[in-house]
Amino acid sequence: MSKTGSILLAIVLALAACVIAVLTGLVTLNLGGSAKPQRFANKGVLEVVCEVEVSRPGDTLDPPFETSKLTLPAIFNFEENTGAYPGEYTISMNRKGTLHVNGELLEIHRPAMFKRHGTVIIGERVTLNRQTGEFRQWLELNDAKRLDLVRGTCKRTDNAPF
DSSP: OOHHHHHHHHHHHHHHHHHHHHHHTSSOOOOSOOSOOOOOOOSSEEEEEEEEEEEEOOSSSOSOOEEEEEEEEEEEETTTTEEEOOOSSSOOSSSOEEEEEETTEEEEEEEEEEEETTEEEEEEEEEEETTTOEEEEEEEEGGGEEEEEEEEEEEETTOOOO
16 A cells, blocks of 8 residues: 555544544534633533522512521532422522533522412522532512522532533
């Protein structure tokens, strides 16, 4: 085989290896994107500890709300697609919610249907932004309203990156 043929064969084999690596997910190409893609592990159980500020409504949903600072754990189970934290409404460690993964954003949702504070609560949502560590929790109310209750930042319990 000539030198030219050997070089062309080596180039074809290298290109084939690159295509296979991209198709299997071993290599990702960021062509033209300015933002560096962030990869997160979406397997096993993610345990975090959060420093949060909790806003608790009184008998009605009218401000001012009672606020307090707490440290609380949260668990995101990728194998079971569930998540929990020691909440006061529908999601708790005993009543886990459904986990949805959207890139760096983890969201736990649990539907509900009960009346509190003079309005109907139809669900609870919790999000954790793995890029920033921001933790948020809110209640979904009837008439497409939202009541933000908890906001803070979280860190993994093993001090590893998200």
